[in-house]
Amino acid sequence: MRKIFKNKLIYLALGALFLGPVACKDSFLDQPVTGQITDAQLATQKGLEGLLVGVYSVMNGRDASAAWHAGASNWMWGSIRGGDANKGTNSGDFSSMNPVERFETDPNNTEVLGKWRGCFEGIARANKLLSLIPLATDVDEAVLTRITGEARFLRGHYYFELKKNFNMAPWVDETLDYSTGIADVKNDTDLWPNIQADFQFAFDNLPEAQAQVGRANKWAAGAYLGKCLLFQEKFTEAKAILDQVIANGKTSDGKKYALYPNFNGLFRFANENSAESVFAYQATGKAQNVNNSNQDMAMNYPYNVLPGNCCGFFAPSFELASSYRTNASGLPLLDGSYRLPANELKTDQGLKSDAPFTPDTGPVDPRLDITIGRRGVEFLDWGPHAGYSWIRDQSYAGPYTPKKYTYAKSETSTLDGSGWTPGYLAVNFMIIRYADVLLMAAECEVEVGSLEKAREYVNMIRDRAANPAGFVGATVNYQIEPYPASDFDTQAKARERVRFERKLELALEGHRFYDLVRWGIEEETLNTYLNYESAKIPSHFNGATFTTKHSILPIPQREIDLQGKDILTQNPGF
CATH class of the missing domain: 1.25.40.390 (Serine Threonine Protein Phosphatase 5, Tetratricopeptide repeat)
Known part of the structure; x- marks a missing residue:
């Protein structure tokens, strides 16, 4: 083959010599543009x-x-x-x-x-x-x-x-x-x-299987199709697709979709592309590939200390943190009473890091300390959260830092540390994960009247959260239990519980606002939130309304x- 190819080049070169003077007259300027790739x-x-x-x-x-x-x-x-x-x-x-x-x-x-x-x-x-x-x-x-x-x-x-x-x-x-x-295309068509x-x-x-992990496959498309139908309130159609995803769905490398055994391990580098990852963008943090890191979250770390060494963005709200309060039965306070002074989470707001502080001792959902960094509780393997000194301006941002997509000290070797921040995260971001699929399916079950099936899906997620292998604070009073049948005996009660479970499970993962809007409850919910937060950090939210x-x-x-x-x-x- 190489000999034939070489001979062809010789013949072409000879032909060019003989034909060159003739061709020059008509087509000397009609040459391909160098450095440009054609279609x-x-x-x-x-x-x-x-x-x-x-x-x-x-x-x-x-x-x-x-x-x-x-x-x-x-x-x-x-x-x-x-x-x-x-x-x-x-x-x-x-x-x-x-x-x-x-x-x-x-x-x-x-x-x-x-x-x-x-x-x-x-x-x-x-x-x-x-x-x-x-x-x-x-x-x-x-x-x-x-x-x-x-x-x-x-x-x-x-x-x-x-x-x-x-x-x-x-x-x-x-x-x-x-x-x-440029074509004139109007924005007057339903997308x-x-x-x-x-x-x-x-x-x-x-196909179900792909040669490279992380590529979209049939089941990632099915999950997204179900989500698209859910957003249009086509609950019966969405349920039919999501049922298939739950029954038969696999990752692109062949793992049957499943919840990762413990909530804490789900967000760790060693466990990315797990059976829970339905579709994620693949990230790397090494020097030659930092543009392919989880770069949109590179500023979302504690301020001026490792991990991240910058920049103090994306501070979890007081309202979200107190949402993880549970009652003596290990269930959330669905009536909003978690915002009352007697129930809201104790914080170190206004206290310097060297001032004495004892973390809250009341019952909480263990997902709190996997989602949110708070003073006195272990922050991955970096030691206890220091509070005030880890916050750029506590009077403006509040006392918390994000935790889910923050790298552990043991994961430092996966990152490039040569840039303006070492926080170019190498952990994939899960755009859709299996817990989200289960909660979308639960929502469909509620709307078509299958309340017990909805409870089953929600309790699968709560049971995973209750796995002590994922617990963070050894002295924290973690209490979480599955919902009893009586909590799902009406459509209104079931709907409320499914929606609140989405808030707790998917917090800080980019879903909440879109959920509120598609449910049609954004105005009431967000004004309640703004009023609550403005009382805590008035310089931030005073006068804000939705x-x-x-x-x-x-x-x-x-x-x-x-x-x-x-x-x-x-x-x-x-």
Whole structure:
């Protein structure tokens, strides 16, 4: 083969010598542009696979130059807006976040622009790949189907992000012709049918097993399809899909979906891509690959100390922490009485780190100390949380630090320590995990009237949380029990318990705000939250109120202006 190829090169070279003077007259200037890859060159298996990796890579927000606000963790858009946490740090650092958490965002906010552009960067990459599929030569049909399925899954993911944040965004797919310039596409089309179609195609066409762990497979697509249907309140259809995922779902490397045995171990580096990880963006923290780290959360560490050595963002709220209070039966205080002075969690707010402090001794759900760092309780393997000295401005941010996606001291070797922060996290971020699937299924069961099945799913999660192998504080009064049948004997009671379990289980994972909005309870819930927090940290929340105008974000004004005419319609109220 090498000899034949070499001889062909010789013949071509000789031909060029003989034909050169003639060809020069007509086509000397008609030469391919050097340094530019053509569509035909990309339409190979190697080219298509490379483009597909590029579509995945935008999930952490980094390649969109919007790492802090565009990533799929949604720590700002889902958790902070949902009342799980406040911005943290101090008022002056990233002040563009201040109006986001106070629900005062306007169309010129740079954080909003970053989220919009991050989503469309992923969509553009998916569409470019899909447009090349028909041009592919010498690529097996099964490979093309698999690549198409992954690309459509990822486009569905990015559009799902746009839908739940902005509601109305222009639908752009691979058929759009840009040859005459930027196309004028209005944002007047309901996105749900197209998003659902992308996930349905992926569910129908992706394989169960993938050659590389972390790639979207059939069951990740099924989970996302079920979530898409749930958001549309198509409970019967969502239940049918989620039932299949629960019964048959596997990770891309063949593990049957299951809850990780203990809640604490779920978020550790050694256990990523476990049987609970339905779909996650894959992260690495080594020096040559920090752009592929869990970079959108790199500022969310205790302030000025290891781990992270920066920056004090993403401070869990007083309201969330007290939500983990339980009664003598090991059940949550669903009536909101956890906010009362007699029940709320004891804190070190206002106390310096060298002042005496005894942590709360009342009963709490053990997930509290896996989710939230608080003074006097072990902070992974870094020793007891020091309180005040680990907080940049306690009077502004409160006494807590996030814990789920924080690296342990024993995991330091997985990180690059040469940059401005050692906090480029190598732990994958789970966009959908099996506990979320179970809770989505439980919600569907409630809405179709299968209350006992909903209780079964919720109690699976509570039983896992009760595993003492995951307990953190040896002296903490952990009390958690499964719900008795009497707590699920009416639809209203069952619905309340499923919703509260989502709050406890998925806290700080970017879900809360979107849950409140789709349930239609965001105005009451968030104003209660703002009133409670403003009494604790008045410099942060005094005067803040929530109106349903802020149930979605404004369309970035810069994007409207770039069209040069009335193409994009601003969301109501902005």
